[in-house]
Amino acid sequence: MKKIVTGNEAAALAAKLARVQMVSAYPITPQTVIVENLADIIGRGELKAKYMPVESEHSAMASCIGASMVGARAFTASSSQGLAYMHEMLHYAAGARVPVVMVNCNRALTPPWNLYCDHTDSLAQRDTGWVQYYCADVQDVLDAILIAYGVAEQALLPVMINLEGFYLTHTSEVLDVPDQKTVDIFLPPYRPSNKLDVDDPKTFGNVCGTDLFSSIKYKRHCDTLSLERLWDQTAAKFHRHFNRLHSVVEAYQTEDADVCIIGIGTATGAMRLAVDRLRKEGLKAGSLRLAMIRPFPIEGFKKAVINAGHVIVIDRDVSFGAEGIVAQEVKAALFDRHGEVKLTGFIAGVGGNDISVETIVPLVRQAISGDGTAVAAGTTLWAEVLP
Amino acid sequence: MNEHAQKKRDLFTPGHFGCPGCGATLAMRQTLSVLGEDTIVAMPAGCWSTLIGIYPYTCLTVPVISVAFGSTAAMAAGIKAGLSIQGNDHTTVLAWAGDGGTFDIGLQALSGAAERNDDILFICYDNEAYMNTGIQRSSATPAGGWTTTTPDSALKGQKKKNMVEIMAAHRIPYAATASIGAPEDLNSKLKKAKNIKGSRFIHLFASCPTGWRHAPELSVEVARQAIKSRVFPLYEVSDGDVWHLSPMPEKVDVDTYLKHQGRFKKMLASDHQHFQKQVDDDWQRLLNKCRP
Numbered sequence: 001m002k003k004i005v006t007g008n009e010a011a012a013l014a015a016k017l018a019r020v021q022m023v024s025a026y027p028i029t030p031q032t033v034i035v036e037n038l039a040d041i042i043g044r045g046e047l048k049a050k051y052m053p054v055e056s057e058h059s060a061m062a063s064c065i066g067a068s069m070v071g072a073r074a075f076t077a078s079s080s081q082g083l084a085y086m087h088e089m090l091h092y093a094a095g096a097r098v099p100v101v102m103v104n105c106n107r108a109l110t111p112p113w114n115l116y117c118d119h120t121d122s123l124a125q126r127d128t129g130w131v132q133y134y135c136a137d138v139q140d141v142l143d144a145i146l147i148a149y150g151v152a153e154q155a156l157l158p159v160m161i162n163l164e165g166f167y168l169t170h171t172s173e174v175l176d177v178p179d180q181k182t183v184d185i186f187l188p189p190y191r192p193s194n195k196l197d198v199d200d201p202k203t204f205g206n207v208c209g210t211d212l213f214s215s216i217k218y219k220r221h222c223d224t225l226s227l228e229r230l231w232d233q234t235a236a237k238f239h240r241h242f243n244r245l246h247s248v249v250e251a252y253q254t255e256d257a258d259v260c261i262i263g264i265g266t267a268t269g270a271m272r273l274a275v276d277r278l279r280k281e282g283l284k285a286g287s288l289r290l291a292m293i294r295p296f297p298i299e300g301f302k303k304a305v306i307n308a309g310h311v312i313v314i315d316r317d318v319s320f321g322a323e324g325i326v327a328q329e330v331k332a333a334l335f336d337r338h339g340e341v342k343l344t345g346f347i348a349g350v351g352g353n354d355i356s357v358e359t360i361v362p363l364v365r366q367a368i369s370g371d372g373t374a375v376a377a378g379t380t381l382w383a384e385v386l387p
Numbered sequence: 388m389n390e391h392a393q394k395k396r397d398l399f400t401p402g403h404f405g406c407p408g409c410g411a412t413l414a415m416r417q418t419l420s421v422l423g424e425d426t427i428v429a430m431p432a433g434c435w436s437t438l439i440g441i442y443p444y445t446c447l448t449v450p451v452i453s454v455a456f457g458s459t460a461a462m463a464a465g466i467k468a469g470l471s472i473q474g475n476d477h478t479t480v481l482a483w484a485g486d487g488g489t490f491d492i493g494l495q496a497l498s499g500a501a502e503r504n505d506d507i508l509f510i511c512y513d514n515e516a517y518m519n520t521g522i523q524r525s526s527a528t529p530a531g532g533w534t535t536t537t538p539d540s541a542l543k544g545q546k547k548k549n550m551v552e553i554m555a556a557h558r559i560p561y562a563a564t565a566s567i568g569a570p571e572d573l574n575s576k577l578k579k580a581k582n583i584k585g586s587r588f589i590h591l592f593a594s595c596p597t598g599w600r601h602a603p604e605l606s607v608e609v610a611r612q613a614i615k616s617r618v619f620p621l622y623e624v625s626d627g628d629v630w631h632l633s634p635m636p637e638k639v640d641v642d643t644y645l646k647h648q649g650r651f652k653k654m655l656a657s658d659h660q661h662f663q664k665q666v667d668d669d670w671q672r673l674l675n676k677c678r679p
Contacts, residue, residue, distance in 0.1 A: 021472045024465065050468040055499030059461030062454070062496065066429070066465025069452060072472055074465075092455050196427050196450040198465060198478055205453035210443035 001177045007141045007168035009105045010175050011077065011161075012037035014145035016047045018101075020075040022067035024052035028082040029115050030165040031105040036075055057082040061100070062088035068098035069204065070197070073149065073190045076100070079165065080107035080121045087125065090158075094129025096205065099152030099159075099190065101145060102130075105163040105318075106265070108351045116352020117164040119264065119317040123293065123325040129220065131159040131227050132294040134264040136250075138173035143238065143246050146178075146187060150234040153190050155223055166352065167266045178242055186241050200274065228297045228387045239362045248292035249300030253279070257286025260308035261364065262330055263288050267314065267355035274360035293329065301333050310342045312367045314360065315350040315380075323347075323380040328386070346374055348383035359383065396448075398424065400413035403446040408603025411512045411609060412438065413567045414431065415447075415483070418510060418591075421577035424449060426479045427470075429463040431493065432456045433485035434519040435512070446588040454457035459484045460497040464505035471506070471543035479581060482509040487517045490548050497588075501557035504585045511588075514595035522598040529618075530665070531658050534598070542653060546665065550590050551624060558627035559586040565621065566592040568610025572621055572633050579623075592619045600649025611636075612644040617670040622677060630676040641666050 005013070011034045015023065023042065027036040040213050042051045054060045064074035078086060083104050093100050108118035122132060133148065135141045141163050148159040163169055164221045196204065210217070211216070231248050252272045259278075261271045268289035278285040288304050290297065305311060307312055311334065315324025322328060327345035334341055344367035349355040363383060366372025374381035398419040405412045411434050419426065430436055436453045454462040470478055482631040484493050488510035497509060516534045517523040524534040526548045533656035537543040554562040561583050565573040573591070580587040591662045592613060594606040600610055607633050613619035618641060621633035641663045655660070 022468055024468075032620065050472050052464065052468055052505075053503070054461060055495060055502070057500055058457060058497045059464075062461035063465030063468065066452075066462040066467075067469030068465075070427075070466055070473070072469035074469070088455055089458065092458075104609065194450055195650075198427060198450060200426050201448055201450040203439070203442075203445040203447065203451045203453075206439065206442040206445060207453075209436060212442065216544035335652035 003175050003177055004172050005138065005175045006033065006170050006172050007135070007138045007163045008033035008105070008170065009037060010033035010138045010142040011145060011163065012041065012173050013177065014142040015075045016041050016072065017178060017180060018075070018144050018146055018149050018187055019047065021049050021072040022052065022064060022074040023049055023076065024054050024063040024067070024074070025076045026054055026057045026060050026078070026082060028079045030107060030169040031077045031079045031103070034103060035167070052255050057086040058089055061093060065089065065093050065096055065098050066101045068100050069096065069188060071192050071195045072315065074100045075102070077103040077105070079105040080109055081122050083125060084109065087128070090125055090128035090130055092194050093158045097156040097220070099149070099156055101148045101152055101161065104160050104162045105165050106162050106227065107168045110286050114351045115165065117167050117316065118350050119315070119351070122160060123317050125160070126294055126325070129157070129224065130294065131157055131224070131292070133159065133161050133292050134290070135161065135163045135168060136266055136268055136289060136291070138168065138171070138175050139244065140246060141168060142175060142177070143242070143244055145268060146183060147231065147246060149187055150237070151227065151231050154234070155227055157224060157227065157229055162265070164265050182241050186238060216303045224295050227295045228292065228299060231292060239301050246291065247300065248297040249304055250286045250289040250291060254286035254288060255303045255310065256284055257308050258284045259286070259312060259364065259368070260305050261285065261311045261312045261314065261360065262290065262326065263285040263314045264293065264326055265316065267349060269318065270355055270357050270360055273357045274364065277357060277361055278364060290326065293326070296329055296333060298333055309340065310344070310367065312364055313345045314355060314363065315345060316355070318350065323378060327380065345380045346383055347380050353384050398448050400446050400448060402440065402441055402444065403438045405434065406597045408606040409434070409438065410567045410595060410606045411435060411514060413606070414441070414512045414591050414593045417570060417573055418481070418577060419447070419449065421574060422479050422581055423479060425477060426481055427466055428452070428481045428483050429454050429459055430464060430483040431488040432457045432519070433488050433513070434483065435483060437519055457492040458489055458496055459488055459493050460500035460507065460509055463507040463509070464500045464503070467506050477674055480507045481673060482507050484509070484511055485518070486513040486515060487525045490550055491524045498557065501554060501559050501586045501588070502653040504559060506584055506586070508580050508589070509586045510591050512591050512593040514598060515547070515592050516598050518595050518598045531651060531654045531662055533653060535637040539653050551588070553629040554588040555624040559587070559588060560584070560626055561623070562627070563623035564590045564592070564619065566610045566619060567594065568592065569616050569621060570609055576623060597675060598650070601647045605647055609644070609647055612639070614648070615639045616641045616644040617666050618644050620670060620673055632673070632677040
């Protein structure tokens, strides 16, 4: 069935199709429509789940972890300040190995207050141990949430599905809604072998010595590294059921590209259009969408950018005092080719500015020729800075 | 109580990591003996997260999850919700936090759970300071009390927060004070709380010889003196509205309570008088509330 819905509506629909049993959430713009819709879906009895209107994001994640620890499928959604407030519990969820799935609606962090798109909120949670996926369109939102539960419950790791504030949360697109029966086949009920259970009492999260601590973290690191392949395997299974593919890396015309434009989120659509225009103008350009940032999809990445001599990263975020966070990731992934590849990093679109073809093409020109309006700050070039 | 525990199976097995004379261990042992095997415990950072044992050792034989400091009530509410959506309405979910995890960092999550009337039993084992980190002041530390962050040069000036009044203001079905110094009263309150649906709160006084600077063998006696002196009176509140005084022994002066504890030794005679007046005023306020 096809519908015209926003990214937020698609997220709520996905949670319903996944038959989540616990929704615990705190409202924040631009996430609110997701939890409003779920409150109503549960209230009308269309989904057998507990809706917990908690007093904070910290409690939202804590209660999702609690529900997951007894074997219930849990869902929450947040954004920006809320995600930052949840930070402690993000570490906890990954450490406790609970397959909670969360939608984060990317929004700028204050001060100054700004409700619009910015990736710094989720990228600042990069090291919490969550799998991070960045959606490109509304269909991607619904499908990625379903794939995320499949991946999370196999790996016993939490997954954060990111959709951009307003660009995706509030933009309507055509959505192909999968039927419930097929979703149920793709995503069977969650049945963990380890849980809080009075018939099989265990203690979780005790103090442990330094020797064992390292081993536990090592195991988690290995399991997280394996997520790139697990996602692609689960996405392939999803493709067989629904005929739509959602890979961790999406390459566009990179095989013969001299220049490769890299980014995350919806701007990667504009990057592909920019590639088309630049190729018409005689530049062999390609583009790469990193759908997954954690674990860093190193295999897919290396396959895709192997030939480009110049890599351009456009970040909608910044690590103050360093550079764009995606640029840092890309730089690290290219380290073994550092003598043969040039990298130019731009900061653009922070706080909601649109990253269109008209933004991207001049940035690429500036990366190549050195002439343009983006201003240098350390190793990055900032677009849209007032004179 | 012990007979009851032995008959069933003592859910608190030997080998805890607590200090000699620890009141919080007595509190847990009695609590589990009443709540029984069908109990899941969520406990935050605090004495209990250490004294339960270092992995792979544990002294409790019910399922336990050690949770983030401020998250106890939310975690417990999530556990209950997860059980309930899967059809389990019988398991008692016990949130078990110290005074820091209740009065201070845990208060927001606790207020949220109480306002939603989530079906959890929250017990605060109160030893009146951050004992696990080495005796730092909490908002449960009494005025005039020594801790490492209210040293002799700057003893605590503020009164102890009244936690049961805060919980009663949420109009939860059951809130009570209890003490390791009054085991029969504690037993009956635990039984009552176990069988009520919704948010239940017990403020459980648990002496701490290490932090209060008294002899370990005096733990129960000090708790009794707290009751006798009215420093820690026993009462319960139903639906936030009906206040009921529990059986109270004959009244003694606060000096009887203060004198055994090194943490109060720097208090001046005038401080003792001030303390006595505060206790008397609070006792009168409580009596007024408990009047039919």
